[in-house]
Structure formats: structure tokens, C-alpha cells
Amino acid sequence: GAVVSQHPSRVICKSGTSVKIECRSLDFQATTMFWYRQFPKQSLMLMATSNEGSKATYEQGVEKDKFLINHASLTLSTLTVTSAHPEDSSFYICSARIITGGTDTQYFGPGTRLTVL
């Protein structure tokens, strides 16, 4: 099946620094990628939808200036958490969407654990 990777898998940073997370579709091209956030013991919440070559669409309550999303190619989307604070500590998961043969499927990355000290 299709594979989506994320890098890094785990990152610890100091408060005030910026952190970049990469999401790659390894064996297919994805015109749309999604970024989710999962706080402990909660479910995944969609943060933003990233379309290749255009600006991301953010969900209500997600600060676009804080969570910068770039989808420069059909296989790579990046999420940059700017000026990270402890409350940004969370599990960030991306997914890549593929539509083929009338079937619409998303494949999820393994996630990135961000800890802000």
C-alpha cells in the first residue's frame, strides 16, 4: 500500500524556537495533504488542509501565522510550528490523499511527537 513518512518522529525544543515537520508521500503523488493534532487521550483534530501550489486552508481556531504550512511539491508538505510554547506540545500527524479509480483514500503518516520545554 501507499506509504507516508514523517520526519522527525520525535522532537524536543525550547520554548520560543521554531520546529519544522515534514510529511512525504513516498510512492504516490498527493495533491492534498492534511495536518492533524492529537492531545493526550483525545482524538485527532484536523488543523489544516494543504493543497499543492496554493495556500493552506486552516480550521477554525488554528492560527495560520503560528502553524505555517508549505506544500511545495506533490510529495512533500511541511508544517512549521513558529515560536513554540509548551501548550503546542502534541502529537502531529499528516495524511496524504489519493483519488484513483473512483476511490478516495487517505494514508496517514506515523506521527511526530513534539515536546516544548
Add this chain to the structure above:
Amino acid sequence: KQEVTQIPAALSVPEGENLVLNCSFTDSAIYNLQWFRQDPGKGLTSLLLIQSSQREQTSGRLNASLDKSSGRSTLYIAASQPGDSATYLCATFGNQFYFGTGTSLTVIP
């Protein structure tokens, strides 16, 4: 906005039991419904995907059903094993994924 609810929130069963996890959703205008498994601190593993035109899907000991008209899906796990212990998430997909809060399953050896 779609709301996805999973019951129970937690479940503990002895090894070998058959069990059913429930998922309900408020908006039946979905393309598909997917069941995932999530181990602690890990990402999502897709278990079964049911297209909106389908009623059920089976994979090994797992069987998932979908009733769009009533807004319900069930995940049936046969002959449960300790390795099945994880959190199980259901999610509907229309224009985006909406996830339930999950059922934490513990299978006791």
C-alpha cells in the same frame, strides 16, 4: 459539523472473547468510513475502510459494518488476543476526516 461518537470509551475483556465496538455519526453524507488502530504514542494503522456504497468489510478476525441511514458502524473482533490491545478509532470522510474519541481496548491474557 459531523460528530463522531464511540462507545464504550474503554473496554476490558478476557482473551478469546468476541467483542463489538460501536461508532455513530450525525451526518450520513460521507464518502467512506474507516477504522484505525492506534498503539500508545504511535500513529494510525488502517484496519478497514468501508466505502459509502458498501455495507461491510472483513479482514481476518475483523469485520466492520456500515449503516449510513442510521449513522452507525460497528467493528467486530473475533477471538480477541492480548495483541489486540490498543485504541480503536473510527473516522468518517466526507470533505475531511472526522474522528471519534476512540475505544481503548485491553485484552487480558
